[in-house]
Amino acid sequence: MQKYTTFILAGLVIVLAAALAGTLIFMNNQPAQSRTTQPIVEIAPLEPESELWGRNFPNQYSSLLKTRNNSLDTTFGGSSAFSHLERDPRQVILFTGYPFSIDYNDDRGHEWALEDVRATKRVNEKTPGTCYSCKSSNNPGLWTEMGMEAYDKTSFSELGKHLTESIGCANCHEAGTMRLVVTNPALKEALERQGKDWTTYSRQEMRSLVCANCHVEYYFKGDGKYLTLPWDGGTKVEEMYQYYNEAGYKDWEYPEALTPTLKAQHPEYEMYTAGSTHYNAGVSCADCHMPYVREGASKYSMHDIHSPLLNPELACGQCHTDTEAVVRRVSLIQDQVYNTKVATEDAIVDAINAIKAATANAASDPDLLNQARELHRQSQYYWDFVSAENSMGFHNPEYILKVLAESTNLARQAQMLAAQAANDPSLLEIGTYYSSQETGAVLP
């Protein structure tokens, strides 16, 4: 009897042990945490050469190098240097009188940054060194050595002699600890003026904030061309616009319209953090643009930074299981933003034409005309805040579409004020948008 019991118990043990083993195997197949390893080489503080860092972190480094070879495009962006001006000739008109009307190519991967800034036709002998601020891992060292003030005052050509590396490890990491750090003094100072101390940020917050070392709106302040983020009143478009107004700042005067115009840069961080659904759900930039991958026994964050639409299974798949459906949703959102953005451009072009004509008319009311220019300035900045941002709306669709709706309204109002200033209804011509509507008509 006892023998019989023993057999039953032994049988049960085998069954249950097998179940336990299965569970353990399953758990072992879940993503492992990254492991701390002893460095192979010591990295000096602010070391510009990513290749040296790469000896300790070969996976991260070899994925960073992929940004040189990636050239795939998405519908609206991607990794090739296509010309925005050729794709959308309205932008030639919108940037008339400013170098962006001559040369405005899409950004390529981080490994191309230094080469591409040297190749752009926007650079000339008057270009300040400030233009190198986001292009090289030599910068953290140079900023420490020279100070940002001297760095920005040095000419582009002179400063260029000290720059040998494109964007790399030192732009976001602290040597030795590999901690994520704010390296751009302009970002540090902007946060300080907001009463914020980045050293208190969580690691997850830093996985977005280090991107703000570059992917932000900025301008060159004063004669020293001092790199400055217009964040003192906040990072929403209306707050930054108000900042520029209070500073009396313009990037250029629009020819013949005489509007003091602003160029937005690449406000990805501001756009994303303006209450977007993903941001509010705690998702960082790196979660989508640097997803974790597993290769053999290693798990690491991809440093081959590009559009998540180029590897949605990995990028979106960290949270979403229905990747294919997710990509379709992204496409639909971007199509809606694109169509709205183009309608806004048509409205601004109409406003510019009206203001130019009113300016040429000596009898125009100068106050009304200045009001028209003010609205043109605001409209164009709001539009560019969306247009220069690299996500065709996906980083924050509701906010972006609200901003575009405002921009269109402001542009039409600018046109109306110009017509009032010149007392000339013929300035109310409507460009391509109206004619593109095909919903029929009930009236003759």
Add this chain to the structure above:
Amino acid sequence: MQKYTTFILAGLVIVLAAALAGTLIFMNNQPAQSRTTQPIVEIAPLEPESELWGRNFPNQYSSLLKTRNNSLDTTFGGSSAFSHLERDPRQVILFTGYPFSIDYNDDRGHEWALEDVRATKRVNEKTPGTCYSCKSSNNPGLWTEMGMEAYDKTSFSELGKHLTESIGCANCHEAGTMRLVVTNPALKEALERQGKDWTTYSRQEMRSLVCANCHVEYYFKGDGKYLTLPWDGGTKVEEMYQYYNEAGYKDWEYPEALTPTLKAQHPEYEMYTAGSTHYNAGVSCADCHMPYVREGASKYSMHDIHSPLLNPELACGQCHTDTEAVVRRVSLIQDQVYNTKVATEDAIVDAINAIKAATANAASDPDLLNQARELHRQSQYYWDFVSAENSMGFHNPEYILKVLAESTNLARQAQMLAAQAANDPSLLEIGTYYSSQETGAVLP
């Protein structure tokens, strides 16, 4: 030795059996599937009295009855009959010449539908019976008995004698099987004209489609006031607008502006299914508005239909764990839509004023003026498609904001064309929107 082994094995069995028991208890706490029960009373086909159905389904019925007592409001909607005209006086202007400018209260719960349609000042002796189409569970029986043509031709007061029940079980369910069904002939016919057969829809699709028995855009076609959904060319706003243009249909002529104007109804189904993120993720109307609850041993779908913002833990919590954060995200989206919608209203009011003035001016160019009216008509319909829809944008934020951006652009163009028609730049006055901007100015 064998005794020793037996003890060890017995110990292992106890430990593993305890783990197994825990797992089973855990599994048992997961939501149970609803069970089929024998009916207590037989329900006749198309039975209008929900109280009878309620004897078989007491939980569903008692939750339906709650729609009588719920009166809580959200920021932008809810379950009380507040006046849209008092909250937003622009709408008095926008609906001038149409009964909605006299009485336009927010909808209350399903139990109030019959009482509220009889109380509205929009109803008079000329009102057709069609107005009862979405207000009573007597309808499926009456439509079968009389046919919808006769139903719609009967006067409101005459038809009213046959209606005793507010919205109830028979509006969405088939007696006996409790299957979800299309009961409104207008919906069935609209789907047929699109080549769609609702009987092939999945249950999850039906959990949205039955809402479209009422929550859709419609109009009264021809002299017979035949209830018709303008879906032949599709259910997007531009497709329905084109339908109305091809039909040469107007709801009323706007006084003094002479615009053939359209009133949108409550296009929740069209808005939600126009590629919204939730819809594309397979979420039905009922998932959020009729969440499953568990009371004792029963699990059932709440029939106390109202805004999910009034019970987000239950409504959003079926999928989202961070309910509080979700509600904040919804609020932010709705605020952005609301502000954009009000700016659109200002633009349409400006357009109306300009068209009225141009119409009063005998020298106005009639072709340009008609073009202005056409744009006013389109702009106002696009705006109302958003405004009359009960979600303040949340059902499909990107689409709604795109539509509002278009509407504002069209309204400004309408104003511009009216000024051109009258050759009078003084018609370009800009209403409250511009003055509400507070971002400063750089020009004098």
